[in-house]
Amino acid sequence: MIPIGHVETPWATLAECPRNGRQPENPPLCHAVVLPEFIPGLSSLEGFSHLILLTLLDQAAAPRLRFTPPFDDRERGVFATRAPWRPNPIGMTVVAFEGFESPGRLVIRFLDCRNGTPLLDIKPYLRTTDCVPESSMGWLEQGVG
Amino acid sequence: MIPIGHVETPWATLAECPRNGRQPENPPLCHAVVLPEFIPGLSSLEGFSHLILLTLLDQAAAPRLRFTPPFDDRERGVFATRAPWRPNPIGMTVVAFEGFESPGRLVIRFLDCRNGTPLLDIKPYLRTTDCVPESSMGWLEQGVG
Numbered sequence: 001m002i003p004i005g006h007v008e009t010p011w012a013t014l015a016e017c018p019r020n021g022r023q024p025e026n027p028p029l030c031h032a033v034v035l036p037e038f039i040p041g042l043s044s045l046e047g048f049s050h051l052i053l054l055t056l057l058d059q060a061a062a063p064r065l066r067f068t069p070p071f072d073d074r075e076r077g078v079f080a081t082r083a084p085w086r087p088n089p090i091g092m093t094v095v096a097f098e099g100f101e102s103p104g105r106l107v108i109r110f111l112d113c114r115n116g117t118p119l120l121d122i123k124p125y126l127r128t129t130d131c132v133p134e135s136s137m138g139w140l141e142q143g144v145g
Numbered sequence: 146m147i148p149i150g151h152v153e154t155p156w157a158t159l160a161e162c163p164r165n166g167r168q169p170e171n172p173p174l175c176h177a178v179v180l181p182e183f184i185p186g187l188s189s190l191e192g193f194s195h196l197i198l199l200t201l202l203d204q205a206a207a208p209r210l211r212f213t214p215p216f217d218d219r220e221r222g223v224f225a226t227r228a229p230w231r232p233n234p235i236g237m238t239v240v241a242f243e244g245f246e247s248p249g250r251l252v253i254r255f256l257d258c259r260n261g262t263p264l265l266d267i268k269p270y271l272r273t274t275d276c277v278p279e280s281s282m283g284w285l286e287q288g289v290g
Binding site: 004054 | 146149167185188189190191193195197199211220221224226227231233235238255265270273278283285
């Protein structure tokens with residue numbers, strides 16, 4: 001795995017990051033910065049309103065398979081959460097794409113990770129396969145999340 | 146990056162895989178098989194109707210930053226497609242989760258990858274952050290996809 005770039009956000013440390021990029025009332029502008037050698041891979045990205053960013057959560061704590069989430073009262077398996085301390089610390093975030101500020105510099109909203117987090121991949125968000133409005137959210141809907 | 150398990154699908158080779166796991170009229174049952182040491186991380190997964198699987202596309206061709214997709218008439222950047230030959234060949238699929246056949250053996254639908262593909266991560270699908278029905282799909286909606 002090699003970084004294709006990094007993200008720029010207002011959050012300098014993990015502790016400052018929002019639990020969910022959509023929670024802040026006025027989600028700040030963030031950027032995804034792609035290394036020059038990968039810029040050709042961005043062509044035809046214009047017109048997608050949303051993207052999937054995969055990031056390397058390189059400052060996550062060591063993997064914990066079970067833990068008690070904040071505001072919860074019992075242990076959950078890490079694969080039933082979006083916590084960063086996963087066996088493979090890859091973050092996945094659906095972001096709004098607001099265009100290119102310059103080649104290789106994407107303007108985005110709804111990121112939730114630390115400034116400087118390495119970027120592994122950018123994928124177009126496809127509502128035909130990635131959007132499931134009727135999905136249910138297990139323990140997160142049982143009044144504890 | 147270490148595999149946490151693998152997936153079982155009806156498709157033995159890349160050539161047999163559907164372009165999109167939702168295209169087959171009767172999407173076949175597939176399985177995600179998690180290695181014993183990671184099974185504790187699956188607790189509380191019950192009740193989520195959909196999951197995000199990250200897979201290692203270990204048989205993908207060498208990265209190509211630009212290529213002409215099937216049924217298209219011009220080159221696109223790989224980051225504007227879901228093609229497997231990416232700089233970091235990580236596949237992301239939203240699947241329906243139909244429960245555990247046994248501990249560590251998940252029944253799923255809508256996978257699109259080759260039998261035996263290594264599994265890197267399982268995340269709960271959260272419609273509150275992962276679902277954007279109003280999203281637009283760029284070149285894929287311009288009559289060429």
